[in-house]
Amino acid sequence: MQSDEHAQAGQQGQQGVVGDPIEGRLLEGRYRIGPRIARGGMASVHEATDLRLDRTVAVKIMHPGLGDDDDFAQRFVREARAAARLSHPNVVGVFDQGDDDGTVFLVMELVPGHTLRDTIRKEAPMTPARALAVLEPVLSALAHAHRSGLVHRDIKPENVLIADDGRVKVADFGLAKAVSADTQHTATGGVLIGTVSYLAPELVVDGRSDARADVYAAGVVLHELLTGQKPHEGESPIQVAYKHVHEDVPPPSRLVPGLPDYVDALVARATARDRDQRPADASVLLHQVHRVSQALATGVASDADLAEELRPRPVPVAAEDTEPDPFDTGELATLLTPAQAVSRLPVPDDDHHEHTTTIGSDPEPARPQPRRSRRGPLLLLLALLLAVGLGVGAYWFGWARWTQTPSVLGLKETAATERLGAAGLEASVGTPAYSETVPKGEVLSTDPAAGDRVLDGGTVTVVLSLGKERYQVPKLRGLTEDEAQDAIAARNLEFGEAVGRWSDDVPEGTVLASDPKRGTSLKPGALVDVFVSQGPKPVDVRDWTGKDAERAAAWFAQRGIEVTYGEEQYSDSVPEGGVISQTPASGTLYRGQSVELVVSRGPELVEVPGGLVASGVDAARQQLESLGFVVEVENSSSYIGLGYVFRTDPRSGSMVAKGSTITLYLI
Template sequence: MGGVVERTDLGRGDDPLIGRVLDGRYEVGQKIARGGMATVYQARDLRLDRTVAVKVMHSGLADDPEFVSRFEREARSAARLSHHNVVSVFDQGDDRGTLFLVMEYVPGLTLRDLIRKDAPMDPGKALELIEPVLAALAAAHGAGMIHRDVKPENVLLADDGRIKVADFGLARAVNAETQHTATGGVLIGTVSYLSPELVVDGKADARSDVYAVGVLLYEMLTGVKPHQADSPIQVAYKHVHEDVPAPSLREPALPAYVDALVARATARDRDLRPSDARVLLHQVRRVRQALDHGVVEDPELYADLMPGVRPIAEDTGEVTGELEREDRISILGADDVYDQDREVTTAMPPSGVATAVPPRPPQNLAHNQPPRVVPPPVVADEPRRFQQPKRSRRGLFLLIGVLVTALLVGISAWQLGRYTTTPSVISLSQSAAKAKITKAGLTFKLGKAEYSEKYTKGSVMDTDPAPGDKVSKGGTVTVILSLGPERHAVPTVRGKTLEEVQQLIADADLSLGEVTQAYSDLVDEGMVVTTDPKAGTLLKRDTAIDVVVSKGPKPIDITDWTGKSAKQAQKSLEKQGFKVTVDEQFDDTITKGKVISQTPNTGQGVKGDEITLVVSKGPELFAIPHVRGLRTNDARQKLEDAGFKVKVHHSSLFVGANYVVTVSPGEGTMVPKGTTVTINVV
């Protein structure tokens, strides 16, 4: 983690950052890691309600405006590196001078923890773990990025089995800044994993990451680092002058082609290494395939991987194992005593200075063979003789020294005359910056504009060379203008599938957040209902967008209204959203206006479903027929045929004629069938 020495709960202590809310959004929690350049905290994203990791730069770095500018640019580059094996960068900001980076929080262990626990590892397991590391680096190398600080602390092993590489871009940002210091440049890296070229001249490319992975693989296979010494400078010396030993010297059961793989990745001559992580990943897969098939020896694979034989270099200097002028080395955040198990990112001057690196010892034809020992010549004892004193050469040396000094002074004066200092135009408008650069005798060139959270649109956010750097008189200064804050609109997604929405969000340079489900009467099941934030909201790049997917209409419990008021039933069902159909019919037993039956009358439905109510109209009514004047038997027969019951009543004037004179209820009255009709006869 760019200087992280441990991944653990470091406690609150007196840290004023704990409990603080950065940028009004990130509530800082406990420390989880600490290093030479930054401290990492667990934090809560209050806006999206998720756990994140916040890396806060140490104040000494955050106070330098040029570092801040470069750091912001590198943070953007790291954020654009999208790969499942890379720790995602969500945000970057400056809260009242506190420079911070917001990253994906990966709960779990580091590869350092696993090495301490399980190393030496089985080669198959070691290669299985190193593959996702190389996949992450391959993505970076393909995008033109270099990690520069590959080490076990920067390989995170999540609790769910994912493997992620952290800290892309930070070491690069520090390098870009510190290489312009007055001391001639500072080399950032962790000493046990530094490639020889980084130690010698401070220059890195993809092969430097390859070297670090090779060292990492050696450590996983053996449980120890290949180069160990009492001080960082001695370890750096060994990287330059000693090959990484064959892992099989410690673990004899390892196949020779595994030794060859480590030797290829850690070749001191970078031209002999794989050109980038993509090539090394291919080689690792070849070796892993051989291991999976139980291949003990594979001469062809060994020959393909083993780097070429190097000639033995002539060397007459005495090798002591100590580098001169160790005071030129400083460790950022390290303890007074060098502890290789708690190694932090190291700052070292490139050793192009003659006194920085002792004479190179001889390299051997075979990989990892001990140095060839040449015994001193045997001199026979001779009688001591008077020796003529030699003429002093002190004067000659003084003369040479004066001449060399004069030459160096002349060269320095000539160099000084060729260069001038790049003027600072940060925050100026394009026209003001052009005028200032032109006035300094330099050529103004407009570079590709970039987004910036700090600088307003149209103002200068960076220059190349940076302000204060040397530039040839009449040279060109490339100016980078700010596009202002980078914002992207949340796309309209209603009614689309989740897959379509994922693509729309990605096309908008945003990221998919939490996916939840909710009932919707208007959007079909499985389709997206809405987003949070809403469509059209302008957000920073890679901001997470929460998505709500429809579960379809919400189910409604159906109440049985049989035997109850039809009016109340219809009103209640329609209020629930059902479509009610009413069918009326006569019923001799159910009171008029009550529900005879309901379909359906149990279970659940959704809004818009149809429910049919059969409502009673009461009994069916029939008119009493005309029977007055008919003889009693004829009237009885006619009424009974009409469905009525008949009761014969002799009137007070009954004389036996048996004719109907009155009817009760009266003729034409509407009554239900079965009603008793009384006929009065005389």
């Protein structure tokens, strides 16, 4: 689940991704799959409709083939069961889980909006009050999970959703494990799950975790909210993981000067490498966040007592880990034993004459004379010499041969080397690093840092700035959507969404363009959207039968449909210039295709014959009806009963429509 499968925010309600084979499927006869809204390494997330309850949901679908792996499938099922146990306003709800003919899926609450990653890109660095306000609902959700015996194990900005109405929800409890459940380490056959930038040191070392791993990840997120940067960066995930184990998270004030000391202390406590120094769970960290928020609300710029209380305690160094004493006190102790010797001493007699005591004689035993011991002064002298030696040694090893590292920040490499050389130090150029604030070619940092102690003649590693880390949007036109995603990821950018666009000349599924455009310089992790061809735009054919042919031709031409014409025909029902017939009259056409129209010439005209006047009525009627006319007979105003045609209406020689009525007036 090391993906952004739950990056539903900012991607929902948009036009769907084209060419997705799962779209339109009906899972277990209940969930109609709609457009894809997120994609990760293990699963993709689709908007879907729950037909049974008539509601819109999010469905996480395991990638094809993974469902065949029992370990993956079981982990996916455990996700549903673990997450379904959580009922909290700041946790994405899990509704259902199923397996439809090998398609393993999870049904979740749909959260329209964006992710915390999007908020970080737009707002970070944030003020401490704003950062804590954003983090508080996340900790509230984690505290609820920890009380339920669950550990999230993959807290990161991509798994924090911010709804359009401002609600904050933690997603993807798929990596949650019961606190009592055993986990395996990678080296022993297990899988190290999580995103490396937010992994607690114990997860890297032995793969085991408890609630304090979530506390560590939340602390890293807080650092990122405050500074806009992840605390540990590296050229590879292994380097980042190594830093989590061996380097403390730097105080946010190093990047954002002026932050209160107790804010630094809060981040240090949450991200302590020794997990015993961290808050026991998210509830404890949430309490500490409330205390810091209260201090910020009252405008306290510095609170030494609060900072001292929050700051993790130094870990005592074990005796066997200390450096050996450079002096061998064992040898010195042997010098403190005085030599013993036998002396022959003169013994005066009563007459003050000296007598010599010899070996073997038996004189009167001589009275021992008191003598002053030389042992005490010798020991004192040696102790003083030892103290002076130790003092001189301590001064030499602990101070005299050390110097302070001069500040060379902001200098060019040559100037930095000269300044270090003037201080009796060697300069070594380390691996350059990107910086948003230090111009390219200037010193970004040193090891040891400015003001730290370094041996005389020692080496100071200088890290030069590469300037702002930017990556250009690659050429994506002509690639498939998957190829475009790979090309974007190769530039340390993130794939945003695929928006379908109609195209007459680019095949369906091929990238048309990107937003931002090719060559645009972007920060790492910036979103790049692509426009993907949906092929020619279909045209729903409209039936123009009986309507004006010119208007029909203009309508089709506007949509790229070619109009051809059949032979014009007479029509008694369709007026001249109207459409008698259309092929096709319905269905779908595409640009470049054609439609045929047959245009009406109106009704067929027939000449009223001459010679009808003065003819008999029966003969006139027969002649007109043979031409297709309808005949009516009336008496004229001059009618005298002869029965001959006096006049016609219309008159002879007139062109009238076939089937028209001809009136015969008799005299």
